[in-house]
Amino acid sequence: MAQPVEKLNKPRTEWRDALPSERYQILFEEATERPHSSPLNGEKRAGTYICAACHLPLFTGEAKFESGTGWPSFMGPLPEHVGTKRDFKLIWPRTEYHCARCGGHQGHVFSDGPEPTGQRWCNNGLALLFVPEGEPLPALRD
Numbered sequence: 001m002a003q004p005v006e007k008l009n010k011p012r013t014e015w016r017d018a019l020p021s022e023r024y025q026i027l028f029e030e031a032t033e034r035p036h037s038s039p040l041n042g043e044k045r046a047g048t049y050i051c052a053a054c055h056l057p058l059f060t061g062e063a064k065f066e067s068g069t070g071w072p073s074f075m076g077p078l079p080e081h082v083g084t085k086r087d088f089k090l091i092w093p094r095t096e097y098h099c100a101r102c103g104g105h106q107g108h109v110f111s112d113g114p115e116p117t118g119q120r121w122c123n124n125g126l127a128l129l130f131v132p133e134g135e136p137l138p139a140l141r142d
């Protein structure tokens with residue numbers, strides 16, 4: 001799965017027109033959804049979580065765990081499919097992460113997750129779509 005990802009340079013204004021407002025606000029304005037608001041919190045099936053903007057696969061169902069935070073949480077992403085940056089929106093620095101292809105904001109990564117990674121990738125449910133195992137992944141969106 002670790003293929004290099006070619007970046008998609010699509011202007012925000014085009015994403016704003018293409019996405020429902022609540023998804024756009026999170027993906028391209030770095031908003032955060034209310035905890036416990038995502039139906040993906042309870043999703044436990046095998047499958048793939050893809051970027052809600054460009055459809056790049058970001059996480060497997062196997063990597064998901066119940067963190068109790070109210071946001072879908074993962075032990076780690078698919079290699080090369082997310083990028084990170086430091087975020088100083090709160091007083092202490094956090095590590096923001098985003099889709100490596102379209103740059104869409106997904107969530108923040110923390111170091112209090114379970115073994116073996118010890119990481120907690122805390123994701124906005126609205127930034128993801130879930131594709132159950134056995135269903136075809138949708139084509140990447142340009």
Ligand SMILES: [Zn+2]
Nearest residue numbers: 051054099102
């Ligand atoms: Zn994307």
